[in-house]
Amino acid sequence: MQRTARRTTGGLALALAATLAITACGTQSQGDNTGSTESSSETGTADLAIVPSVQIDIDGQEVPVETSGDPVDPAGDGTAECAEGTSIAMAGALTGPNAALGQNILYGAKVAVDAFNAANAGCQITIKEFDTEGDPQKATQVAPQIVGDASVIALLGPAFSGETSATGDVFSQAGLPSLSASATNPDITKNGWKTFFRGLANDAVQGPAVAKYMVDTLGYEKVCVVQDNSDYGVGLAKEITAGLGDAADDSCSAEVKVGDKDFAAATQLISSSDADAVFYAGYYAEAAPFAQQLRDAGVDIPFVSADGTNDPQFVTQAGAASKGAILSCPCGPAPDEFASAYEALNGQAPGVYSVEGYDLATIMLTGIASGVTDRAGMLDFVTNYDGEGLARTYKWDDTGELSSALIWIYEVK
Amino acid sequence: MLVHDVLAADPLIGFDLAALGRNFWALTVDGLTYGAVYALVAVGYTLVYGVLRLINFAHSEIFMLGMFGQYATLLALGFYPSGDAFDKGILLTVLYLGIAMIGGMVVAGGAAVGLERVAYRPLRKRGAPSLVFLITAIGASFVIQEFVHFVLPALTGGELGGVNAEQPIRLVEPEVQFQIFGANVTNVTLIIIFSALILALATDMFINRTKFGRGIRAVAQDPVTATLMGVSRERIIMLTFLIGGILAGAAALLYTLRVPNGIIYSGGFILGIKAFSAAVLGGIGNLRGALLGGLLLGVMENYGQVVFGTEWRDVVAFVLLIVVLMFRPTGILGESLGRARA
Amino acid sequence: MSTSTPAENDGAPVPGPAAPARPRPELPPAGQTPVGQRPHGGAGDRLRLWWDALARPAQWAFGAPFVLFIALLPILNIPVLTTVGTNFGAVMAQFGMYALIAIGLNVVVGQAGLLDLGYVGFYAIGAYTLAILTSPDSPWNVTQPEGWLSDDWAWLAVLPVAVAITAMSGLVLGSPTLRLRGDYLAIVTLGFGEIVRLLADNLDEITGGGQGLKSVAYPRLGVTEELPNGVFSAGNVGSTLNSGVWWFWLSLVFIIISLLLVGNLERSRVGRAWVAIREDEDAAEIMGVPTFKFKLWAFVIGASIGGVSGAIYAGQVQFVIPTNFNIINSVLFLCAVVLGGQGNKLGVILGAFIIVYLPNFFLGRTSLFGIPIDGNAIANYKYLFFGVALMVLMIFRPQGLIPVRQKLLTYGRELYVAARRTLAKMPDGGPQAAYATSAPASGTVGTVGTPGSSGPAPTGHGPDGPDENGATGNDTTDGGNR
Amino acid sequence: MSNEPGGMGAGGDVGDAHLSLSADAGEPMAEKYLPGAGLDEPVLVDVTEVRPELADAALVDEIVAADREVLAEVGEPLLKMEDVSVVFGGLTALDSVTFDIRRGEILGLIGPNGAGKTTAFNAMTGVYRPTRGQVRFDGQVLGKAKRNQITRLGIARTFQNIRLFNEMTALENVVVGTDARHRTSVPGALLRTRRHRQEERDAIDRSMAILEFVGVGARATEKARNLSYGEQRRLEIARALATEPKLLCLDEPAAGFNPAEKEALMDLIRHIRDDGYTVLLIEHDMRLVRGVTDRIVVLEFGKVIADGSPEDVTSDPKVIAAYLGVPDEELAEGDADAPA
Incomplete structure (x- = not known):
């Protein structure tokens, strides 16, 4: 019984080789012009x-690309003092189909926080991750935890427009400043929330x-x-x-x-x-x-x-x-030293919205360095903030939109 | 008033027969290419359903494992994944294609047999009702997906699996060979359709002519009597899963020829459901039905997309399935492998 | 053709003694455990008989304190039980919705035995009906600014409309497809679920498509100054009594109502018809059960309960988007029913609790009973654990955690009481002995049936052999020996 | 695959072209898989405790008695097979069969294996629509009625292979029978209307009486699958009686019984007939048939070869030939009209 099984599957494999041979001679006729696609495997992409x-x-x-001023360095002057356990929260899809985008933002923010913690011994900031799987219902379950956690004085997120619409009221009533690195739906800022700041130009x-x-x-x-x-x-x-x-x-x-x-x-x-x-x-x-x-x-x-x-x-x-x-x-090109620091920390190249994650985290950290200890303080620090980031200058109007919104054009060369 | 002007404002569902007319043959060729992949995967569903009355939900993941199998084989052969096509001359390309296909088949076939032994055999031993089999199949589908999603990258040091699709290895650059009725037919299309045809013929001959084939048909029609006649039911079931796995592995290679960047842990799920719909369309349990159903579904999807709009692709597939089942509950060619069971 | 008929050899006209029926040389179906070895659940039986003998109001009396405890759970803040990563009230609200769905799906899958893989379609229709009629984004908005409905009562007013439309969609799906059996029905319902999601996706002028519909209506109750929109609004996050808890209580109310209604149905002709259809549709049809009509009713009732749950979901999240009405959720609902125990209303609620609560239990938890664990990573493996749990459960406990214990008679209670009394005064010899000696009713043989037949009757329709009176004109195989 | 019979009119189940009475329900559900497995101590209940009046057998008979008004008086034909033929593809299962069942009698339908008894049975109970001729029941022609409508017309039947609702208790099985006569549907059950409550009470009373009548009363709260073979046979008869039929059709009810049980079954059948029901009995066992029937119809190769009292039917040479075959010497003289 065993032998026949092997012989039949063998037979099947033979039939297969025949198939490929036939199609090969099919492609034979145009054999000469495949030579044209040079590129051995190494040069590739x-x-x-x-x-x-x-x-x-x-x-x-x-x-004209005006050389914007040098971007703010999250490390600051290293003399920051803050209460023990002060933290910033990050809410976005860390699992599920769109996990890659959420992780890009989180890893970007981590680069800034690491730089800050290294430089400021007196103030160690932690990032609290809240995974929403990109699902608005999960976001409504996570929002109360973020608001409920008194140590969180600023929120990097929510990442997607859907989650932002579902939880916008929660954060605005709690007075927790939420800076989103990727929600580009234009009418999010039309809800009159005072605590929402969009970190990039909207659609x-x-x-x-x-x-x-x-x-x-x-x-x-x-x-x-x-x-x-x-x-x-x-x-x-x-x-x-x-x-x-x-x-x-x-x-x-x-x-x-x-x-x-x-x-x-x-x-x-x-x-x-x-x-x-x-x-x-x-x-x-x-x-x-x-x-x-x-x-x-x-x-x-x-x-x-x-x-x-x-x-x-x-x-x-x-x-x-x-x-x-x-x-x-809307994001500016990520400078090389950021890309190398990112790769060193996270083991992968920076992706979409990584730079925004870094910039917005830097703004929160400079806020903390300047003596902000609670949400209200952070809120008015961010409202009147005007400074350079890697991607663009960050200055928000009263609805939470960036005032100077410039778009970069890239090309794959 | 309100309703009227919303619907009239902008046709929600377009209806553009002219576009279909213009692109008819090109869509047919493309449709047959994808249809061939649906057909090969559908045969796996039909065989298992014919013999065991079981919707093998995890078969879509067997197809996905086949994709990773052929990809790993190419890596083992020293191919370095880059976006560009490799050009090592025709004979070498065919050789590598063959080896990769066999690699895919071995992995998919092995996984199918393993799945049967781990998930379904214990249930059969306990004489479970069919709903229990279905739930296990769904469980197995989750397990395999998440295995490739999380565990495989850990095992292979990030080489295989994980969140993003694999970087493609392209063996064959699509070149237009000839045109029929103005539609370009590329070498990739030729390879896919010919290979699928040959595999289908081989399977059909195997089922209808060889001793094993008779065994499968016997177990499908009357397991008890077949066992009394000396047909070892367990081996036949194992063989059925093996053939389904092998064909899924082959289909996996052919699919990646067309869509090299489709190798991801969730790459098989929706395709599997479509393939099962194709099997039901053709007549579940009927080998030729699965092949016809696959090709038909592939082509109808393309036509539907052009006529109604590309977003209606899956809706066209499912509506087609429901309509056929309402007027012909046993599918177009009717059930044959097993008993007529509505 | 091994079917044996009693008189294998044709008896001579002069009636010779009929050869005693040779038990069919059928192979014992795999896994058939002979009666003797079945676990003798002494305590379990007595407990079950006690519960059956309880009058329905008495059963609810026992249930009430338990329901109260469940209701207060989010407020009691029990240390280990309360979820860390996500808000416990909101998680219980989601549990409430999943429990409602499980009850509705149980009517279709557990009681009528109709395999429905597209149940999320009804959940979506319920949610979208509410969203389309009350969200300012949708063209058919009927609430205050454009329409005539005042915001406060919008949710409650639209709820019956949502239930009606979902019930109708159950009719629309059911009537063409209910003639199909088993696996065909599963695939067609799966198709239906996908079609509903894709319609929500593509008809973006009405349903907002991928961008969804926001600020859906919710009941504006308990409006105070610091809660301008009432306790049910998503903004109510501060105190322990946040919106999640209120939505959880609201879903509890609907759960109790649907348990009562489904209970009424179960104990009536409808419930008996469903179970008969599940057991053996042909025999049910011959016994006078209009099977098509009752299968359609099962679909409609299941759909409307799903519609209620969809409306609650839309009200709680106040934002509806097509992405999470996908096949994965349909499968999770089915698993909740199968996990809990098909056919058992209370069992499926437990199944729903496991499906919702377990992943959230791990989210964000860093230590469990002292053992440091990375909660997020474990939650990440959610689907892997579900898959393994399903496979293991189906092998070892397929009938679910709480197997069905159906009571199909409105007034059957006295019988159970009588049964309990006879069981109580049974001499230690056990019922079998007592039964054999006393031949209670006249004219009954009452003794153990033919040899080798006690226990599960060789019900003849063994694995697969066609039997004597099968139709398809197989009289020729009648005797099998022609 | 045997071809599907043509005119499967009754029951619009497209997919179910034939009434798969021999529905191969696939692997029978293994014990452990049936929900509620584990309760296997036979739980007995003394029905008379619950309904004291059921102790009196005469009252039981009276409750169970058929009170459906019947057009034909006693002795008149209740069901007429008028020149009925049923053809499956090339096979003529029934060839212009004509006989009738008179009200109040027990008719035996016998014949060697493959004579067409079962096809006749299915044609009578509306499962098949005859290719030619018609079946007239209580004055009406059984046209395209669905199977559950035929049960409401007054024809109830049992199955050769027991097909009880295993998960339901014995009492619930019989109550499903009584449901054939009820009209409560979902609205009635939801609102617990008066009619619903009334029907439920009647159902319980009548079912308990029927259970007592057939002698399975003690096992009322026991699941059908836990009953013994004999008890299941009786329960199936009880369930058929519950639909208040005019004609009760028994399909080999004594299959698998030992002689003592067959005796008891014959008493029960007579008891049913005395209670006002007309009974059709399909049976192989000539001893049983002779003992209980008033009239016998014999079928062979789809044709009626004898119709009369048990005595003269069993001595009729044609019937003996059909059963025993023709002795050689007669065959040599070629005078026996061996059927073509």
Whole structure:
């Protein structure tokens, strides 16, 4: 009995080899032109990186990169004194499908806190992590714990717009200043909360800026807008489509789902339309396979996306297909020493929103260093704060939006 | 008043037959490519259901393990994962493809047999009702996913598994070979469809012509009598899971040819549910039904996306399933491997 | 064709003694434990008989203090029990919602035996009905600014509408699919759950799509100056009596109501019809049970209870987004029912508690009874533990933690009392002996049945052999020996 | 796979083309898997304690008696098989069968294996729709009625392989039978309307009486799967009686019984008939059939070959030939009209 089993599976394997042989001779006919794709395995994507190219303002015009003042150093002058156990909280998705984004923010903040604790022996700050799995209901369960913990005097988060809408009232009534590094839904700041500060430009700024940049500066007449179904993707796509106006070609616009890997139909729609560019509103986990399948289908029009895709993972996963992609981000380029400190501490390259996590944590730490001991003190410190961070200058208007919002444009070269 | 102007304002569900007309053949070719993968995975579901009356929910994770299996084989062969395609000449590429496919098959087949022994055999020994089997299958599906999610990166020092998808290793760069009715047919499509066809034929012959195949059909139709006739039920069940696993492993390689960055712990779940719907569409327990169901589902999904909008893909798949089951409860080709059981 | 019929060889016209029936040479089905070795639960039986003999009001009398204790749990702040990482009141509120869902799903899966893998669809419809009718973002908002409904009573007014719409969706899903059996029904309901989630995702003009609908209505009770929006608003976080606790009490009220209603159904013709359908649908149909009608009723009742729970969820979170109405939750609901014990209303509530409470128990906990543990990491492995727990449970305790103990008769109580009395005055020889000697009723043979037949009757429909009177014209196989 | 019978009209279950009475319920649920396993001490209850009046047998008979008004008087045909044929694909299971069952009698339906007894039984109880001819019951033609409607018309049946609701107690099984006559549905049960409460009380009284009547009263609170084989057979008859039928069909009720039990069963069947029911009995065991039936119909190869009193049917040469086959010498003379 045993032998026959082996022989049959052997037979199956033989049939298999035959299959491959047949298809091989199928590819034989075009054997000569595969030579064209040189690139032995080593060069690969090692040289491809996301390189900052230009900074644009809200109407897409290039703005000379003024060398902003040197960013505030979280270490401060090392003389900070604070009560024992003072801590800042971080709330966001640390597990579940979007865990990577939450971790980027947390690790960025840790770099700042480590620098602060190293320099200020008299004041050791701890980061208390609160995992919301990106689920609004879990956020409502975590919020009371954060507010209830008296030692927490500032909150870095909530990370996603959904969680922020669900728990905004909680933090505003508790007077706990909450600085979000990634919630970009424009109407969060329309709820009249005094304690919410958005650490980056919202979609209402990034959308029109990138749209006008594409139409005026890059000169695209027809752009296909593809969005995913996350609240980030939907919000951004709305702004971009509005900004593009009639340049948005809705015959090839499509909506895909978070977690999708197969974009055959969307690719076909785009390749059969005569668009000049594709704009993808969503995260890198879907942008990478989408870009790669576009290139496979022979669609080589420029691939434009935003901060959700502006992550080294996009380049590693999309490989050659990511060459020439244009990525916008309200975040400034992470300077090299931050990237090396980040890698040393967390063992991975900084990702999307890591810089914001660092900047906002730095603001809280400088607040504590300047003698703030409670939430009210921190609240008015942040409200009147005006200082330089790695990504941008941080100064908030009364609704919690950044006043000077500039967008960076990056390119994968 | 309110309702009217909302619906009229912007058609919630578009209906664009012209787009379908323009891209018909290209969508069909793409649809068949994905359909072939659905079909191979669907055969695994159909075999196990035919023999054991069990929806093997964990089969989607067997497919995912197959993806990691072929990826690990390529790593072992010294391929360094980078975004670019490798070009080592045709013969070498085919050789590596073959080895990787066999690697995927071994891992997936082994995992399927292991799954049967750990999860289902103890239940069979206790004569459990079918709902209990289903719950165990769902449990096993969670366990395998979280194993690859957390435990595998720990075991392999971060090489395999974890939160992000694996960096792709591309063996074959898609090159357009020829066009039928204006639709590009690339070498990747050719490899996938031909391999799937050959594997399907081999399985069909195996089930219908070999001694083992008869054993499977006998156990499917009447386990008690089959056992009385000297057919060892346990070995047949093990063999059924093995074949399902092998085909899933092969499908895994073919899938990663098309979607090299799909290798992630959660990569199999939705595809598995689609594949099972395809098996039910074709007629659960019916081998050819699974193949037909897979191809049909792949193609219908693509058409539905273009006609109604790409966000309606999964809805089209499930509505198709419900409609077919209402008018033809035993699926298009009707059940055959086992008894007709509504 | 091993089916044996009593008169294997055709008796001669002159009736010879009929050969005693050879027990079918069927293989004993795997895992059949002969009667003798079954655990003789002395105490368990007496306890169970005592509980059955209790009048229903008496049962509720025993239940009341227990329910009160559960209600006060978030306030008592018991050291180990109170969750650290997440707010205990909010966790209990989620438990309340999951318990309601478990009761509703138990009607469909536990009592009527219809495998429903798409139950989260009804939960979503309940939540979205409330959100669409009361959230300012949605075009069909009927509350104050645009509509006519005052904010204070919006939640309560929309609740019956949510229940009605969910019940109708149960009808819409049920009528075409309930002719299907077993595994087909499972896949179709799974499809239904996904379709509902995708509709919520894609119809973004109405449902807000991926961005969801925010500031959904909630009951504005207990408005004070420092709680401008009342105790149920998400803002009420300060004191121990935060919004989570109030929502937990509200869900407890609905749990008690649904337990009463489902209890009424269980003890009536409907409940008996459901269990008959679960046991043997064909036989039920022949015994006059309109199976299709009652299966549809099971779907509708299950759906409406799910709708109530969805409305409570939307009210508590005051923000509805399609992401967490996915297949994983559908499966978790099913596991709660199976874990607790299918068919047992109280058992499934325990199952729901385990599913909700256990992961939260570990979240953020750094030491357990002195042993330092990394709570977050353990909570991270949540699905791994659930998967393993399911597999292990299905092998060793498949009927769930509290197996079903169904009472299907409104007035059956006196019988149990009588049974208890006979059991009490049973001589030590045990009931078997007493039964054998006394032949209580006239005309009964009463003795142990044919040899080798005591205990689980060889009910004939053994594993798979087609039997004598099977239809499909297999008279030819009637005697099996032609 | 045997082909599906054509006209499965009754019961619109598309997927269930044939009434899979032999429903292969797959592996029977192992003991441990049945919820509530573990309670296995036979718990006995003295029904007369609860309902003292049930001690008096005559009253029990009176409660159990059939009071459904029947169009045909005693002796008139209650059910007529009018030239009924049932064809499955190529196989003619019944070939223009005509006989009737008169009210108040016990009719035996016998025949060698494969003679078509079961098909006739299924045709009568509306499980199959005849390919030709029709079945007239109590003046009505059994057209496309669903199976549960046929039970309400007044035909109740037992199964050859016992198909009780194992998880329910004996009393609950019988109460399900009485539910066939009840009209309370979900609204009634939810609001506990007067009708619902009334129906529940009647159901318990009637069911306990029926349990006493068939002699399984002591095991009322015992789960059906814990009853002995004999008791389960009787419980199935009780459940059929509970639907207040006009015609009670028993499908080999004595299968697996020893002679003493067969004797007791014959008393019970006579007792049922005396209580006003018409009984159809399908049976192999000629001794049992002769002992209890008033009239016998014999089927062979789907055709009626004899119809009359037990004495002359059992001495009819055709019947003997059908059962024993034709002795060689007669065959040699070729005079026996061996069936084609």
